[in-house]
Amino acid sequence: MSIESNKQELTELIYQLADDDFIHAHRGSEWLGLAPHIEEDVAFSSINQDTMGHATMYYRILSELGEGKADDLSHLRKKEQFRNAIILEEKNGTGEYLDSPNYDWAFTVIRHLFYDVAKKIRLESLKQSSYEPLADAARKMLTEQYYHLLHWKIWFKQLMTSTEEARDRMETAIKRVWKDFGGVLTLGPHAEKMVSAGLIEDEAALRERFIDQIQELFNEVNYSIDNEPLMIRGDGRNGEHTEDLEHALKTLSEVYVSDPQATGW
Amino acid sequence: MLDHLTFDQLSEEQKYDHFMDRINRDEKIEADDWMPDDYRIALIRLISMHGISEIMGALPEKEWVPKAPTLHRKLAIMAKVQDEMGHGQLLLRVAEDLMKPLGKNRDNIMSDLFTKRLKFHNVFHMASPTWGDAAIIAWLVDGAAIMSQTMMLDTSYGPYGRALKRICQEESFHAKHGESLVLSLAEGTDRQKQMLQDALNRWWDALLMFFGPKSKQETGHTNVDKNIKYKLRTKTNEQLRQEFFTKYIPKIELIGLKVPDKTVRFDEESNTWHYQDPDWNEFKQIVSGNGPKSDDRIRLRQSSYENTEWVREALGHVKTAVV
Numbered sequence: 164m165s166i167e168s169n170k171q172e173l174t175e176l177i178y179q180l181a182d183d184d185f186i187h188a189h190r191g192s193e194w195l196g197l198a199p200h201i202e203e204d205v206a207f208s209s210i211n212q213d214t215m216g217h218a219t220m221y222y223r224i225l226s227e228l229g230e231g232k233a234d235d236l237s238h239l240r241k242k243e244q245f246r247n248a249i250i251l252e253e254k255n256g257t258g259e260y261l262d263s264p265n266y267d268w269a270f271t272v273i274r275h276l277f278y279d280v281a282k283k284i285r286l287e288s289l290k291q292s293s294y295e296p297l298a299d300a301a302r303k304m305l306t307e308q309y310y311h312l313l314h315w316k317i318w319f320k321q322l323m324t325s326t327e328e329a330r331d332r333m334e335t336a337i338k339r340v341w342k343d344f345g346g347v348l349t350l351g352p353h354a355e356k357m358v359s360a361g362l363i364e365d366e367a368a369l370r371e372r373f374i375d376q377i378q379e380l381f382n383e384v385n386y387s388i389d390n391e392p393l394m395i396r397g398d399g400r401n402g403e404h405t406e407d408l409e410h411a412l413k414t415l416s417e418v419y420v421s422d423p424q425a426t427g428w
Numbered sequence: 429m430l431d432h433l434t435f436d437q438l439s440e441e442q443k444y445d446h447f448m449d450r451i452n453r454d455e456k457i458e459a460d461d462w463m464p465d466d467y468r469i470a471l472i473r474l475i476s477m478h479g480i481s482e483i484m485g486a487l488p489e490k491e492w493v494p495k496a497p498t499l500h501r502k503l504a505i506m507a508k509v510q511d512e513m514g515h516g517q518l519l520l521r522v523a524e525d526l527m528k529p530l531g532k533n534r535d536n537i538m539s540d541l542f543t544k545r546l547k548f549h550n551v552f553h554m555a556s557p558t559w560g561d562a563a564i565i566a567w568l569v570d571g572a573a574i575m576s577q578t579m580m581l582d583t584s585y586g587p588y589g590r591a592l593k594r595i596c597q598e599e600s601f602h603a604k605h606g607e608s609l610v611l612s613l614a615e616g617t618d619r620q621k622q623m624l625q626d627a628l629n630r631w632w633d634a635l636l637m638f639f640g641p642k643s644k645q646e647t648g649h650t651n652v653d654k655n656i657k658y659k660l661r662t663k664t665n666e667q668l669r670q671e672f673f674t675k676y677i678p679k680i681e682l683i684g685l686k687v688p689d690k691t692v693r694f695d696e697e698s699n700t701w702h703y704q705d706p707d708w709n710e711f712k713q714i715v716s717g718n719g720p721k722s723d724d725r726i727r728l729r730q731s732s733y734e735n736t737e738w739v740r741e742a743l744g745h746v747k748t749a750v751v
Contacts, residue, residue, distance in 0.1 A: 192493050196486040199736035201517040208510035219499045234498045321746045329742035418497040418559045424617045428497035
């Protein structure tokens, strides 16, 4: 692969990876101090730190490719420039992180589980990427990914097989996440070129692996779903996003943009 | 040492004398050792207050976790607030062991918090409206906390001392994190400097209050004497406050900030800092749960606790099923 002739698909792919992790870690970080118990608060925060760390690694690669400063890429781009999947930008609950958050733990467990299953599959594929910095980053991330996935699998099994209320809430969350999880599984408009440049395997293969693995998890708890994951609210890889992302970006960049003269924070 | 059988035959008074001998010999008391109710209750009050303060202390900083200005700061403040939650967990585990013979557990700690029976440190009732506040909290509130926690490292209650040891190690990282945040703002634009000075002005009184009143004259009540008798602590509130001044006033001035108390000065003759006392009536109000953000923060914690009740219930169910 030559960087020059494949620059667009290369950066597009890394923006997807970076923005997925960044927004996902942001949503996770909003839970800090509010998790179901103190032990989970500590564990969940480690996962969010790892994920934010992964986003940072990707933004640095983009920076090395001449895209600009990592902090600018994460804090100054407009909503339409973000490439994350829509399901990842969705708020954790009806309220705000400081005011009546009303966060939904079932939604969080499902979104994190599905995301981490998909992310692991993606990272396994990236290990063979023709772009060495990406392959290298994927190898590092995979060592942490194992534990993240284990964490959410335990939550999934426990909540799916305990009380009736927990099962109901979890099933509702599965249906909710499923409707938009297709957005995580797509590689967007530049997919073909990404694949022909050897950056990553093709979408269909990755998707099939995801469905297989989720099916296996569902089987363990006697659950099944008929259709495939959808993308009903649009394709984030194409810059399509919701108000939730607009709001999140405003929050996470509030301080960074507050003093344009500032050279350091 | 008395063996178990002989010890059981002692009168309550003899047991108490034996216990105080151990305290005076600087022996460490362990969770299963005999201890007078007075000591147990003093420990429960001290440690559950400390533990819940760590947890409530996560909330003012939590406000700045998603908003932290750069990727590096986001990672650092997440780790820092996570540590505070971790300290809360360590301490509540210690408190839970002490409460067990009284038939109480973590749920009681939480409900005491929600009804304001269980108090938490005055500083965590205060607003933190800017990123400058996050910097001042990490630098000075944590700096003050390190002083009072270091003082208790040698506490007579073994499990508390061991938890504090780990906490102090992590707190020293926090102080570095705080110093780094403060220096970036202090070396920054006029706007950044002003943000920092405003935050210091907002926090000064709260910082002085953090160490507690000099004596019970100020607030009509203090547990310091008892805590010293049982060797839970070794220094008075005022000694700690003086140490805080000695350590931080020169640093505050060095980075170009002004201490917002015109009367503050070091008196060479008496070797003490003179300063304007904060309003101790206000302090009483704040720690009773009537501070500027008390209700908001308690409500946030309570609503999220109630909102995830179903999760804990489900976990309880899983546990029973396994057994």
